[in-house]
Structures are given as C-alpha cells and as structure tokens.
Amino acid sequence: MADNFSEDPAKPIAFFAHHQGRGHANRIMAIAEHIPPSRPLIIMTAAPDQFAEIPRPAEMVELPNMIGAPSRSPQLHAQPAPDNLHCVPLGVAEIRDHMGRIAAALAKHDPALFVIDVSAEIALLARIMSVPAITIRMHGDRNDAGHRAAYQASTAMLAPFDERIEQQDYPEAFRTRTLYTGGLCTTRQALVPREEARRLLGIEEGRQVTLVIAGGGGSGTPYAPLTVAARAEPDTLWLVAGPVHREGHETDFGNLRELGWTDNLTHYICAADRVIASAGDNTVHEIARVGRPFLCIPEWRYFDEQHRKARELSATGSAVYRETWPASIPEWQEVLAQTDALDPAILASLHEPEAAQKAAAWLETKASALWGTN
Template identity: 40%
Template sequence: MRDFAPPDLRPFGYFVHHQGRGHAERCAALVNALPEARPVRIFCARDDIFPPLRPNVTITRIPSLFEPTGQEPAGAALLDTPETMHCAPVGWRGIRRAMGQMAAFFMAEAPALMIVDVSAEVAQLARLCSVPHVKILQHGDRTDPGHRAAYDSAAGLLAPFHSALDQPEWAGWADRTHHAPGLGLRTRMPSQDAARQRLGLGGATVALVVSGQGGNGLAEAPLGVAARGFPQMRWITIGEVQRDWHATVPPNLEHRGWVDTASDHIAAADVVVSSTGNTTCAQVLSAARPWIVVPEWRYFDEQVEKARALDSAGAALHLPHLPGSAHRWRRVMHQAMDRHDPDRQRALAGNPDAATDAASWLERLSARLWDMAPDFQHHDQKDPTHA
C-alpha cells in the first residue's frame, strides 16, 4: 500500500489556483526542482497555463471551485457562509467533483505532502483527510478563522518573498515558514541601455505605469494629470488601463496594453508606478528603480498589505490611490526619488536558487514527517518543519 511506501517515493499533491499565470509558474519552478524520482500530481482548473514540466509530473484538470455553470440551485445560495470558509457555496456539482477527485487521490496515493496555492478550503480538506499540507503564504488581512485554520494546521508555510516583507502578525509561524523570494519569477533583468535599445526609447526620461493581470487596471485620468505635470517625461503604460471619458490624454502618454516585453519596459524605465502583483514586484525589485506602488483591489486586501510591506522595508513609496492633481504628483515623484535605495531593492528581490532551496526544504520536511526515528520524537524538540 502507498501508506507504507518510502517517503521519497510517495507523491506530492499540488493544488494550483488558475487565475492568472503566477501560481502556475511558481508551481512549475518548484516541482521541476524536486528530485526526478518524486512523483507530483497537480490539480488545477486549467492545464494550459503551465510552463514545461519534468517527467513524473501530471496535471489533473478539475472543475473550477469559483466559477458557476448556471445549474446551481438558487435556494442553496441563501445559506450563510460560516466564518471558517471563504468560498463554499452549496449545491455546486463542480465543487463536489473537484474535492472528490482530490480526496480520491489522498485515499489511493497517500501523498507525502499536499501543497496548496491557494485555497483555504483545499488546505483544510487535506488536513481533514489526514494529509499534511504546505500552504503558500500570501499578503493580506488573513486573520479570519478560515485562513487561520489553513495556516495553523499546515505542516509548513512557503512564502515566495523575502522575510523583510513579512506582516507582523505572522511572527507565530516563523519557525514553520520557508522564504523563497523570486520563486518562479524572472528576476534577472536586462541592462537599461539594452532594454531601451530594443524598445527604441532613445534617451528620453521614461515613467512606466504597470497594471497587473488580475484586475481591471489603473485609471486613465490621473495618468493624464501626471503626464501633463511632467511634459518633459515620456509616460508609457503596459497592461490594462481603465479608460475615462473625461480624461485629457496628452501626447507624452502612450498606452501599449499587454506586451510580452514587460521586463524590458521595467528595465528601461527611470521611475515605475505599479500595482503590487508578484511578477511586477520581483522585476521592479531586480531592476532597482524608483518605485511608487498603488495597490489594486484584491480579496483580503492582498495588494494593500504588500504595498505597506514594501514601503516599510524601504523598497517603494506606497500610495493608497493615484494622485488627483499635478502638484500632488510632483510631490510624490520627488519623494520616490529621494528615498530610492537600489541596494535595498536588490537585496529583497531574491535569487536564482529560490526553487532549488524550496524544493530541498520540502524534501526535508517530508522526510521528517514520515520517517522520524522514535528517539527524535522524544529527545529533539525542534520543530521539524524549520527551514
């Protein structure tokens, strides 16, 4: 039976949220760094968002836990959601199928670990099925009972960022947390000169505005105000921008939309204004540019808390919203330039060994959970999940 197989031969399970590509890219980097002999079973509602995966890694496509099909009973939707859950509607056949597929995997394969990126419900399912789980740690106000249950019951927490960006309330989890800044992200940036040459920007002073993929983007009107306030600068936006009918767009403001050259644009910039998505943060930290962060709306105020952490760590200037006047824009631009600390930014960016180090931590954690000698349990009181 799988329960009695050596711990290094038992599979790891891995749940991947399918919004955007960041979760999938992080997963691919991590599982590809695991030993070739380690089987991995990925559960995700999409199978087309992953980079190439090594042999011995399979993807099981499951129904979305978050998107209705239109066949759900309206009456059941009136049931209150308990505080221990976030997204647990009643009567959804897709959720039953998805959770059933993972529970069947737990029973048949007895996985050594279940990595959850991210769902408090899936994390709790693993624990209820007697499978140890590793929860990806995310910024945000996650003090609710649902998140607390997922984190408190985890065998370990994997934080894909530098420890200097931890939120104060996480101190109690420090001995179970492994930090992997830059995990799954392209943090090696081109030189500014090379990036400018490829983009044809010449010697212009460039302010780059970056919106992430997970939301509706930043508003156009305040960007027009900024560009008019700095007519000597070239303002370029990449990503989604919310168009405003009343916006007066000057000629030095250019919307480029979605591009495949985000890293070049960030490297070419003299100052960056952005939301705080994972990929954007890693790239701006690596490029070490003066940086203004304006969080977009996300569940549990994820980007708000990350922006606060970046500001507290001396890596960026956090604004709650885009300035609404030219004089305010001038003030915050000067603030961002004056407090810019490129060495601090690079120190927080991470390193190319993040995936290898995290994979080694997972292997050590698995071995200690499943292969403890009796004297270890009685005499060594150190937390076996400590990285």
C-alpha cells in the same frame, strides 16, 4: 522506531494552483523545475493551459471552475457559512465536483506533500484526508478563523518573499513553521544595462522614462490618472504595459504610450528610470530584480492582500505606497519626487535569485522528514 514506518521516497508531490491570474502557476512551475526527477508531480488546477510550459513532466488533474456557480435552490443559497470557511455555498454542483476531484486525486496518489497555492478550504480538506499540506503564504488581513484554521491544519507554510516584509500581526507560532525563501521571481529574461535596453526598444537615451505595469489578475490600470501624470511631467515618456481600463472621458497625450501585453517586460523595466505598479507578488520581485525606484499603488484584492504588502514595502524603504492614484498635477509631482528619492538597492535586496531552488530543496527535505526516509 521511525524506520519501521518509512515509505517509498518516490511518493509524489502534489500542487494545487488557484487559477486567478498567472502568478500561482508560474510560481509552481519555477519550484517544480528544481524538485528531484525521482519525485513524480501532480498538479490540480482549473487552468491547465497555464502549465503548457512546465519544465518537467507532471500529471494534470483538471478541476471545474467553480467561481460564480449557482446554488440549486434559493433556500440552499441562503444558508449561512461557518466562521472557519470562506467560500462554501450549499448545493453547488461545481464545488462538489471540484473538491471531489481533489479528494479522489489525493486518495489515488497518496502524495508525500500537498502544496496549496492558495486556498484555506483545500488546506482543511487535505488535513481531513490525512495528507500533509504546505500552504503558500500571501499577505493580507488573514487573522480570521478560516485562515488560522488552514495554517493550523498545514504541516508548514512557504512564504515566497523576504522575512523583512512579513506582517507584524502574523502570529509567532505560525512564523516559526514558515520557510521564507526570499523574493521569488519567476521571470527568466536576462537583465541588460539601461542604455542597451533603450537601444533595443528604440527609446532615446537622454529621456526620462516611467514604466507603469498592470498584472494579469485585475481589470487593468486606470488610464485617467495617467493622463494627469503625463501633464505633470510632459517631458517624461510614460509607458504602460498590460491592460488599461478606460472610462471614456480621457484625453490622450503624445508622451503617454500603451504597450499592451509585452513579452519583453524585463527590458522595459531595465530601460525605465522609475516603475509604477501594483503589489502583485511577481510584479514586485520583477522590479526588485532590476532595482528601480518603485511607486506601489495596490489593486483591490480579497483580505486587503496588496495593501498590506505595500505597507510592508514602504516600512522597509523599498517603495513609496499610495492607497489611491494621484488625482492632480501637484499630487503626481510630490509622489514622483518621493519615489525618485528612494534607494533602489533596498528593494533589490528583497529579491533572492535562488528562491525557487530553496523552496524545492525545503519541500524535498520536508517530505523525507515526514515520511521517515532521512
């Protein structure tokens, strides 16, 4: 009977990419590379420039940036949001345009799947539009009505991490509909031995090196705690990659060096003896890919996303978790000793080199199964 309803197997796969940070776009590009060429790709995003290096053709649907756009009257702005929706102020033209362009693209292209990275509201829109949605999972306190509705509305969920760091409070009914790809790292730079990395970077071989990484989704690593760390270990070379947030009262130290944005972060991770970073998805898996003792100090994110992930990393012995930056020399010395005592092989085991391929193959299988083409 299903054969009577089968559709063209070349129906496109559509993606929605949230524009905050770089991780959503990089993850979609990594997966898209392995989707069969016969599947057209549609990408909807408010940051199409992030897809400049996409490895295969895709039709871009540019969306307006609706973040912070005002309602057109105080009375509309004052209307309460329903429990099952998060960000739905009334009278915002940019939101109407944003969601309208998504709805128009879904109606025009009739995709086999709509992969959403990430938005609970757009998952609900997909269901209302009668389009099968795949929600990409992130950690966090997401047992609220809005997230549960989005998971229920989705055909399945895709978790770009190892099931060992899944949260215990994620309902079993949703877990059975989730593909765990293993740790998906979008970084491609080749790994090199520690000694070679140090030679390439001009770092003396015998020196202790700590690398601090700030991702692209926040305001930067706070510089003041790092000045205390530099005093706690004056013989260690402290390297800080990414943006740094200064308050104006910090004292610089000769063993504390800012790198800014760097195109060869992998070499710096390879050169390091330990790494300190937040719990951003790709950042965690970049460190796991190399395998270094990891001190995880999460940044604030909605739904406590990074703290929940950091707790799971700590529970598996993959990282040392600190809620806040150490504020004194003894605190730094204690937490660094704990970090050095980790077995980096545990963290390394969370990285899956074939995660993007697994995700793409699963999407293709899911699309074929749903549309009766297999």
